Amino acid sequence: xxxxxxxxxxxxxxxxxxxxxxxxxxxxxxxxxxxxxxxxxxxxxxxxxxxxxxxxxxxxxxxxxxxxxxxxxxxxxxxxxxxxxxxxxxxxxxxxxxxxxxxxxxxxxxxxxxxxxxxxxxxxxxxxxxxxxxxxxxxxxxxxxxxxxxxxxxxxxxxxxxxxxxxxxxxxxxxxxxxxxxxxxxxxxxxxxxxxxxxxxxxxxxxxxxxxxxxxxxxxxxxxxxxxxxxxxxxxxxxxxxxxxxxxx
Amino acid sequence: xxxxxxxxxxxxxxxxxxxxxxxxxxxxxxxxxxxxxxxxxxxxxxxxxxxxxxxxxxxxxxxxxxxxxxxxxxxxxxxxxxxxxxxxxxxxxxxxxxxxxxxxxxxxxxxxxxxxxxxxxxxxxxxxxxxxxxxxxxxxxxxxxxxxxxxxxxxxxxxxxxxxxxxxxxxxxxx
Numbered sequence: 001x002x003x004x005x006x007x008x009x010x011x012x013x014x015x016x017x018x019x020x021x022x023x024x025x026x027x028x029x030x031x032x033x034x035x036x037x038x039x040x041x042x043x044x045x046x047x048x049x050x051x052x053x054x055x056x057x058x059x060x061x062x063x064x065x066x067x068x069x070x071x072x073x074x075x076x077x078x079x080x081x082x083x084x085x086x087x088x089x090x091x092x093x094x095x096x097x098x099x100x101x102x103x104x105x106x107x108x109x110x111x112x113x114x115x116x117x118x119x120x121x122x123x124x125x126x127x128x129x130x131x132x133x134x135x136x137x138x139x140x141x142x143x144x145x146x147x148x149x150x151x152x153x154x155x156x157x158x159x160x161x162x163x164x165x166x167x168x169x170x171x172x173x174x175x176x177x178x179x180x181x182x183x184x185x186x187x188x189x190x191x192x193x194x195x196x197x198x199x200x201x202x203x204x205x206x207x208x209x210x211x212x213x214x215x216x217x218x219x220x221x222x223x224x225x226x227x228x229x230x231x232x233x234x235x236x237x238x239x240x241x242x243x244x245x246x247x248x249x
Numbered sequence: 250x251x252x253x254x255x256x257x258x259x260x261x262x263x264x265x266x267x268x269x270x271x272x273x274x275x276x277x278x279x280x281x282x283x284x285x286x287x288x289x290x291x292x293x294x295x296x297x298x299x300x301x302x303x304x305x306x307x308x309x310x311x312x313x314x315x316x317x318x319x320x321x322x323x324x325x326x327x328x329x330x331x332x333x334x335x336x337x338x339x340x341x342x343x344x345x346x347x348x349x350x351x352x353x354x355x356x357x358x359x360x361x362x363x364x365x366x367x368x369x370x371x372x373x374x375x376x377x378x379x380x381x382x383x384x385x386x387x388x389x390x391x392x393x394x395x396x397x398x399x400x401x402x403x404x405x406x407x408x409x410x411x412x413x414x415x416x417x418x419x420x421x422x423x424x
Contacts, residue, residue, distance in 0.1 A: 015264075015265055015266060016266075018265070018266040018267060019266045020266060020269070020272040020275070020276070029271065029272050029275050030274075030275065031274040031275050031278045032275070032278060033275055035272070035275055035276075035279070037272075037275070037276050037279060038275070038276075038279035041279050041280060041282075041283040042279075042283065044283060044287075045283050045286045045287055045290075048287050048290060048291070048295075049290050052290070052291060052294075052295035052296075052299070053290060053294050053295050053298075056295060056298050056299050056302060057298075059298065059301070059302050059305075060302070061302075061305065061306055061309055063302075067302070070295070070299055071299055071302070071303060074296065074299045074300070074303070075303070093296075094288065094291055094292040094296055095288070097291055097296065098284060098287045098288040098291055098292075099284075101287055101291065102283065102284060102287050118276070118280070120267070121266075121267050121276055122267045122268070123267070123272065123273040123276035123277055123280070124276055124277075124280050127277050127280055127281070128280075185267065189265075189267065
């Protein structure tokens, strides 16, 4: 109680914003309960539809603003896939586009005050990363057979070093989904939590101007992070896909 | 009161809500639905449409460029034709000017010759008339001089012989 008196009503609950609640009622969360996470994933789907389908519905030769954004997103990811994976990778462009559009829309929608950010949860990013990891691994073996293992056998290194490098490569390969998922969720979660902490400081009158400025600065940073993390996730997916298509160094 | 509810919630979801594995199944279920929805929307509707629009634009740009190239060639041809026409017209103009000049010159020469002849005739006539007038004037001067001399002599009180005065005037006029 003495502690509480000292902090003078300063109560931080920066992680409360990530709590998953049922949309209706207070019951337990079963696997099909519509939750706030489900709601904001649904908003992300709607945002993708509005941007990509409605935006391009006019099929104008000279694009409108919405169509320009849709074409920009298309060209951005298409070029990324083509540059990194080559012509064979273009086949997987719709999957990569799905990942990118979901992450970027969920991230940006999560920046709306009081919104919920699905991508701040490891449940979401781990599923995304594992989907990429399993797809890429299976694809690598299907496309190259045992030749996919040459990914771990660095032929350009001296023979004595190769077994050691193979172990390192193997470990780094299995760490990929971990870093892939934690990077995205960690960045998004940390940004939101820091904003919340600054917001908690705003209770103190003297500090509140600093707090507001800090929230503004963090918010700007988060706008960048939202896009950059979606970009990083997508580009790493492309890199992993390239390894599956061309495992030879 | 508020703190108590919070602590109760914190107890329900210890630490990070992200690590509350009881919600994972729910999130994964909705995530898979969302991803499948996005995948179908993108692969069936949005991406083919955008690809078609981009291809169409590329085609339009290419054909427009080709058309522009065509038009440029045509413009070059038109310019050449224009230049040629200009050169032709200039040569034609020169020819016409030369002809006109020659024609005018010949007309002019004829007119000048005719005028010269007329002027010469007129001059000869005038010469004749002047000669006549001069002759007439000389006679008149003689008469006037004789009359005047007679009058002067009379006025001086002398009696003048008409014949002597006339001959005197004549000799004077000749001198």
